[in-house]
Amino acid sequence: MVPMADRRQVKRLIYTAVMLAGAVLWLAALLLLSQTAQNSADFARLQSAILAVNAAGVFVLLLLIGGNLVRLIRDYRRQVPGSRLKARMVTMLVALSVLPLVLVYLFAVQFINRGIDSWFNVDVEQGLSNALSLSQTALAIQMREHLERTQAMNEQVNRLRAVDLIPALGELRRESGARELSVFGANSQILATSSENPTAAVPDYPSEELIFQLRQGRPFVALEPLGRAQFQIRTAINLASRSPGAEPRVLQGIFGVDQQLSGLAERVQASYNQYAELAFLRNALKTSFTLTLSLVLLLALLLAVYGAFFTARRLVSPIQQLVAGTRAVAKGDFDTRLPMPARDEIGFLVNSFNDMTKRLAKAHQEARRSQAQVESERANLAVILARLSTGVVALESDLSIRTANQAAGAILGVDLTNQVGESLVAVARDKPLLEQFLAISQGHLERGESEWREQIVLRGEVGRRVLMCACTVLPGEGDETGGYVVVFDDITALLQAQRDAAWGEVARRLAHEIKNPLTPIQLSAERLRRKFVPSGEHADDALVDRATHTIIQQVEAMKDMVNAFSEYARAPDIQISSVDLNQLISEVAELYRHQQRPLSLNLSLDSALPVVQVDVGRMRQVLHNLIRNALEALEGVSEPRIDIATRYASPNEDGLAEIRVADNGPGFQAEIVEQAFDPYVTSKAKGTGLGLAIVKKLVEEHGGTIQARNAERGGAEISILLPVEGRASATATIIQSARENRRERA
């Protein structure tokens, strides 16, 4: 297959060749036409063809121009870019070429007419006419002489008898100097003839007009051209009749003309003839010259018009392409490349345009790339923000939300990610945590503190939350602030952990430091007792008995307490196994059913709960502690009831198993509900105050969370969330290794 460009080139080549051939043919035709005007017989035969070629040329040009004109008008109406410029150029070029052409044409026609007229001169014409008259006169004299001579022969011939006529005629001919002398009878019958030329058997017959003239009684004389500058004079007379009724006879003489005279006369005749012909052809010449000139003018005009279209198209087409290219660029298509027209200024312009679009395309691409980079970074940032446990809220200067991450919503108890664009003040309505947060933040901003850092405590239904909060101003345009970013961490758990750790340390120290001296104290008290109490010798024995008893009892109590502490501080290695929590709860609950007191223990277990990865011993202790704690709280309550429920929470995500233990006791005191899991926080008369603290510790070892609250219908409610699998072991390992470190240090 031939490439497109090649094919176009071939097409253009053929087109050019055809155009060139046509132009040459036309030019030749025009040249021939001009030759025709110069009296050339050869070209005359081609005249029709020449005219046809010219007509065809004019027709083709008219067609081309018509097509171009129609296209131009159509483009102009459709306001095709460049059409106005093209129309103006065509008009200008046509005007520029038509004016001089018409001027030249008018002058040329004038010159031709004047020139042709100037060939003809009155004097020359008159001179030639006179010369011709002179020749005619000279010849006329000869003619008259010959006629007279012929008439003189009348008598002689008349006297002759028919028999003598032939020899006498020869004599007469020689005498008169005639070339031929003949006597004709009726119906031009030859009666006798004598000729200078002996080979001429037949004489020159008299013509009809000769006979006609003689019949009218007039003698005949005429000068007859013979061609090649030769003339003869023919004379004829009626011979007088010898007797009435005799046959009429005609004597005809043919005389030669003097060679010199005839030569001169012929030359005069030729000149006169030529001049007369030219004079006659004067108008025809003018007409044909004017016609030829007009044809040339028409051709030149049409060519000029077509040339104007052609040039305008050649000049405008790169400009049109430029305009189209500019439009494309304006619409955002930077890949537009224009073909190079030529190495001229427009070519330079097109080159610059191509350069510009190339650079624009590059710049556009880079802008897009950097935008994509920014987008991806923003996406990354969004992902980071979403995964961040730290709450981040960006606010406009009018406190409407610009962005907020999920953690912020989780900490403040409101889903802020869906409220982007709304005012934080409006969102905070009826949301206690957010309201408090907003009040503190607004307080700072009203005081003009745009950059601040503070630990704030929010009180909600669930409990108190401690937030570490920092605010900073976003740079804006000019002097105005571009908004604020508030970053906050929920450090409640952190503080709790610190407290737990502190308590653990206390417990360990107590167990270590206090338990050791207790045994000697107890032993000493017992020895005192053994020595003094049984004897009863002293009056103070009763006192000793009481005192030692108190000491021993209190030491025992202290030992219990220290044991409980060490129990809190101690933690055996965690052993994870698959445990059915429902079954475990049923087993543990069964142990409390046979208590002497009337107790309603209700189990509501979720059968969908899967097997959970936990340490079964620790879990059992958690359950015991919770039930025991509830039982202790229920002392003195008339209809004690404990509800234990399990639930498979959020089964779609990371599965969580929830255990909820509720009682209908007095519930937590409002001020201690938040520290319910701290050691030695208790509202009860009995107990070590370590039960819930241990529960919390064990739950956290499994990666779970625990919450305490007062139920709406009264009584305390403790809920535990445990991950179904995975995290328990990891958390436990960390805790264990931490503990080992601590032991080593100890």
Next chain:
Amino acid sequence: MGLTTLLLALSTGALAQDRPGRFEVRSASSTLRDGVHFLEARVEYRLSSEARQALDAGVPLTIELEMMVIRHRRFWPDVEVATLRQGYRLEYHALSQRYIVINLNSGEQSTFATLFSALNFLGRISDLPVIDAALLEPGNRYDGRIRALLSKEDIPGPLQLIAFWRKGWTLESEWFRWRIVDK
């Protein structure tokens, strides 16, 4: 101005004294003599004013007789068997004030005092051999055609250009048909 001249020149028959010319074949017949068909014809020549003026100005005119022998065919177009052209030159000789007629085929020359007699002479065609009878197949029907015309090819160039348009220079008779009989 040039354009006006041109237009004037191109307009035909604009002049009052213009007389149209006419060529007409009045009669034509052939006779068989010694195995050759000889033509006998009468043609009326009447020159137009333009042609007459040109002739008087010394422009020679060529008059042509065009003859054709045609074989008839049934259901088919006729066939040309032979074509014959006879040319005459008519010119005015200013010196002798006579009209000269030259037979271009034979070179024979005749002079006349008047144009009328010259044309009359031209119009009388007799004993012009047309075709050898041996060339005609017996049993077929043959026709002769003749016409007379003023040749435009031999008039001077500038006149030719004009003659192309002008009626006065288009002098042509209709075709005259006669039957060629084998007798």
